[in-house]
Amino acid sequence: MPQFLRRFLPLLSAVLVLAVLAPAAARAEALETPAREAILIDLSTHTVLFEKNSDELMTPSSMTKLMTIYILFEKLAKGAIKMEDTLPVSERAWRMAGSKMFVKVGERVAVSDLIRGIIVQSGNDACVVVAEGLASTEEAFAAQMTAKGKELGLKSSTFKNASGWPDPDHRMTARDLSVLAEHLIEDFPQYYPLFSETSFRYNNINQQNRDPLLTSFPGADGLKTGHTEDGGYGLVGSAKRDGRRLLLVINGLNSMKERAQESARIMDWGFREFQTYTMAKKGEALADAKVWQGEEDSVPLTVAADAQVTLRRVDRAAMVVKVVYDGPIPAPIAAGQQIASLEITAPNMPVISVPLVAAKEVPRQGVIGRIFGSFRYLLSGDAS
Template sequence: MPRNFTGLLAALGTVFGLCLTPLGLARAEALETPARQAVLIDLSTHTVLFEKAADERMTPSSMSKLMTVYLLFDKLAKGGVKMTDTFTVSEKAWRMTGSKMFVHVGDKVSVEDLLRGIIIQSGNDACVVVAEGMASTEDAFAAQMTARAKELGLKGSNFKDASGWPNPDHYMTARDLSVLAQRLIEDFPQYYPMFAELKFKYGNIEQGNRNPLLGAVPGADGLKTGHTEDGGYGLVGSAVRDGRRLILVVNGLTSMKERSQESSRIMEWGFREFQTYTMAKKGDTLAEAKVWQGDEEAVPLTVAEDARVTLRRVARAEMKVKVVYDGPVPAPIKAGDVIASLEITAPDMVTINLPLVAARDVERQGVVGRIFSSLRYLVSGDAS
């Protein structure tokens, strides 16, 4: 009968050098922040570098405008509207207070201008124009926002308006905002550069982008700030350097200055303290697994896709790696079958298990071969 085997990864230093460590947080000075909610993610490996109350319901303020933008981007991408199409400004939109694009009743405003009015100027009035233009009423549009949020996997979000106007039933989580930011970046690369624009002029009124990361943090290119009395000062930010993209969400800060300082500090910390490493490339042979009743005694193990991890730079010294599988693996085996995992551990870090697949086919032995294999196992315990 097959037995359980746990094989150490052979020639670890030769295969990976000093590049292997597990996902998670290594033993080091913990990051602290006055933000009530926060999350920092390395998008290249979907690694959470830091989080604080990331799943707590919070007032997202104008950061929830990102969902309004998402729905409009999606409509554009599917051909439902064009940048040159116009929506008409209602009295309700015109009467919106707070941050404004300064549209006027009866104006016919292009989709392109409205997008910049939301993204750059954080216009509450522009959000209402978009909501009414796409769904007749803002209430109907808010229902669409909530429905789409569920489709995107935003588990802690509910929308009651298009702008983030205070409402006790309008809420999101920091983690949901990070997922939404990721989807905006990945789903709409053709439109995403709007978030990096520094200023926009409409109706002879020029306003600057409120995002404090732009121009202050190298590689910063988005996304959105927010502020209400209940929510405090918040930001959804992103920056990319050397192929690494970080997404940051902070909320509940006490001032614009604190928001600017904290968001820059945490973003720089993420780039400085962590690094993303390629552990193995597709096709690399990492180890072998014993085979039960196959025409070969072992099958080489590899990764189906390039395997990358983001890790604390100080974690490598205490990293441990082993190959784990339930074996011998019964034949037949097809190339690409997941038959093992690469287990990576270190103190105070989350264990990561990467799937390992068969690098080639292994056919089953014929009847005679299977008989001899069974007899050998009965006599010697050798299941190969």
């Protein structure tokens, strides 16, 4: 655009309302829970459906073991260790109290058994075997856990051991646990089904998985429970229904029964009250943006990938969808170039902004065309 024309052609804010619907007549009641910390996330759109003290430091108890498993899965995926490999049991591991896999001092245990001993049986002894086998000492392994947590985006987690054994400096947040759980689900789909195993037998001792959702909540497939006197009863759980996956972290409950009831109740609330809606499909023309000095007067807008939003069903009727851009858009415009945004608003949710791109290329006009276009604008104010 010629410099002298810029004072005649300020960028205009163009807003096209695609959908404005009447406000909903009813409101869903806010969720309350006796859990001290909680967070519920729809992983299909990474929407937080509910949270309570989700960034407060807390005792993660045996939910810590998810990080031990993550490091073990990562080494398996990279080929640094194999399922059939065995790790030695030290006296320190054998003497570990609390929940146990019941390994024997001096024996070697297959990695495949240790994984199940940690996930299903919540074995503190199995965690020490893994920590010492992979890092020589549990202290060194805990340092690796903290470093890996920072790498994965855990902003507030400090690990002092591999099992979640009580330590005043061993802390996580509910949000960090949700981030870790999502990584386990997304990064290791080949191993994730291990979290849905309901029992495991080792050394002639059969133990049941402590996750209450696995046997009572349709669609549940993991991940881990935890309990200490300081932390209370907690759970990191996930369930999938009709293509939607919800992830729940709760902690600070008073009993196993309360943990089972609350985890199922909150999960059910999330599936019942919320729905994921497709707002735009990839390649679908949503609107046209005006073009300045292009071979065409406008360019169709689309999304680079399907745009979805998760919100309460009762808020669907109050949703507003807008196309927003500063225009007209100066040519040339490349296909796929981001030139606008799709803004979605609804009650009780932050504004969601989805990038919109040009659905086709629009070359710049030749010199003569640009001159005539400039004079046309000066005479009529029409920038097209």
